């Protein structure tokens with residue numbers, strides 16, 4: 006992989022022999038800002054459609070660093086003679102928060118944030134559409150303020166400082182009454198269930214929906230399922246039998262933590278293959294894996310069906326994943342979805358760091374405010390966000406134990422640049438760090454390699470109107486056997502000047518999700534395979550699958566994929582959710598403070614490590630908390 010090569014041969018340090026003394030003497034006034042596409046008039050990535058997320062151009066450099074080929078072809082690094090108090094690698098919520106926490110302690114700090122994408126925010130991206138002259142928004146990744154555990158004082162404090170009060174916002178902004186009368190629905194596809202049929206009234210996770218207009222029995226009777234499969238599903242959804250008789254609650258929980266949900270449904274609930282197919286993707290959205298790779302206990306903790314008869318008490322045990330343990334014990338934490346998801350948090354952070362970049366003053370007005378990308382990377386500015394810049398090497402100056410600074414090399418527009426900083430926070434994807442810092446101790450590199458991120462695709466589709474959904478009586482359709490495992494109308498949220506669509510005659514955004522899995526493999530291998538699948542899939546295939554799926558599910562109400570689809574944005578995230586330890590595949594006798602994320606995130610000289618990965622929790626509060634810890638480690642030196 007090239008990590009064994011001597012980094013000095015890579016030449017990124019050879020330009021200037023920088024000592025600690027030189028660092029403090031060099032003036033930041035000679036910092037050079039290299040212009041890039043983000044400085045061009047009209048540059049506005051949220052309006053780009055097609056293949057987004059890890060878009061073409063964002064990842065190739067990083068992959069050549071991983072493969073050890075980057076320095077074979079790279080130009081000789083140019084020294085920008087720029088000196089920063091802090092360089093942050095990664096402009097996601099964690100990197101932006103790191104800059105924010107650092108500036109809070111050092112108000113005059115000069116900070117550079119580098120990110121490989123053409124837009125800031127990391128996963129917290131914004132998809133913007135102009136439909137019939139109207140602004141329509143959807144999240145391109147990070148969807149909502151929601152965590153299985155309460156936000157820490159640090160994360161809650163930052164959100165509050167940004168003007169976000171999720172409880173107050175949810176009361177005022179949510180307008181789900183627009184979809185009143187529309188029911189969840191399930192589409193049974195002919196490849197999996199023998200016949201294409203949409204059945205309205207239920208979907209797999211709504212076992213507790215008191216307002217369901219139709220019983221499970223009646224719903225199943227309408228589905229293209231034989232009597233035995235209907236009985237299997239009914240047993241899971243409504244069954245009250247104790248299928249683990251003779252075991253105490255503790256023994257049941259322990260057993261459930263050691264078997265996948267698939268095994269529980271098959272061997273305890275006695276489900277046949279068609280019923281298992283009905284449930285196979287029920288875990289996709291939350292964990293990025295199917296029921297073969299999620300422990301039954303985690304599925305219980307998350308509220309999935311089939312456990313009522315076991316009479317388990319609502320407390321977590323140690324052998325539970327982060328998400329399940331949290332949701333098991335914290336049922337009513339506040340959640341809020343901004344129209345562009347947590348891109349609003351990223352945008353508020355950017356506005357706080359660089360006020361000229363986004364006009365306005367509140368968490369409400371930011372939703373419709375247009376970002377000025379040219380202001381992000383201004384010469385002489387204290388804080389800059391440089392996009393389309395992939396960091397290819399980070400090194401302490403001198404012995405890490407006594408380091409007084411860091412050199413950072415990044416590739417941008419075919420050139421390689423070198424900057425110097427007193428401190429560096431690596432807030433990018435943690436498994437990339439061994440390639441950037443080959444000098445790290447081997448045990449730390451091994452730990453970082455274990456943090457394999459979870460791939461997934463969030464797609465937004467603009468359609469001419471949503472009459473078809475209205476006619477069918479549904480706002481969301483679960484599609485267990487199809488390429489996209491679910492689809493729904495945009496959530497109706499009004500914030501500030503932004504107003505959600507009201508009339509079914511108006512254009513609407515649809516959300517569709519795909520999680521690439523390799524059923525039966527260990528979790529990390531499934532993610533590695535899935536990552537490759539996402540990178541190998543051309544936009545045309547995603548598009549064909551969208552058209553096919555919409556045509557087949559909505560055809561009964563006159564939807565015409567040829568005419569009715571206006572635009573598509575496929576946000577593919579080969580490196581998506583942070584890895585959370587899974588009792589089926591990870592050694593839970595290792596205490597949480599000795600696990601790979603903690604071993605991996607140790608400070609190395611003047612380099613500290615953030616990102617939600619280092620919290621082993623795929624949530625925004627983790628991204629913020631880890632930034633705070635990383636900055637604290639540097640400031641404590």
Ligand SMILES: Cc1cc2nc3c(=O)[nH]c(=O)nc-3n(C[C@H](O)[C@H](O)[C@H](O)COP(=O)(O)OP(=O)(O)OC[C@H]3O[C@@H](n4cnc5c(N)ncnc54)[C@H](O)[C@@H]3O)c2cc1C
Pocket residue numbers: 067094095096097098099100119120121122126127128129145146147148149150151152347394395396397432433434437441461462463578580581582583615616617618623624625626628
């Ligand atoms: C599709 C999706 C939906 C999600 N939904 C939710 C949700 O609803 N709620 C929630 O709380 N969380 C959600 N998450 C989790 C989300 O990851 C976190 O909430 C948070 O946004 C992560 O922020 P981060 O800064 O830690 O990482 P990221 O957002 O991944 O940011 C890291 C950035 O560093 C960049 N980077 C990496 N290496 C380099 C390099 N060498 N040089 C330069 N830049 C580099 C990356 O490209 C990226 O832009 C979701 C994640 C995904 C993928």
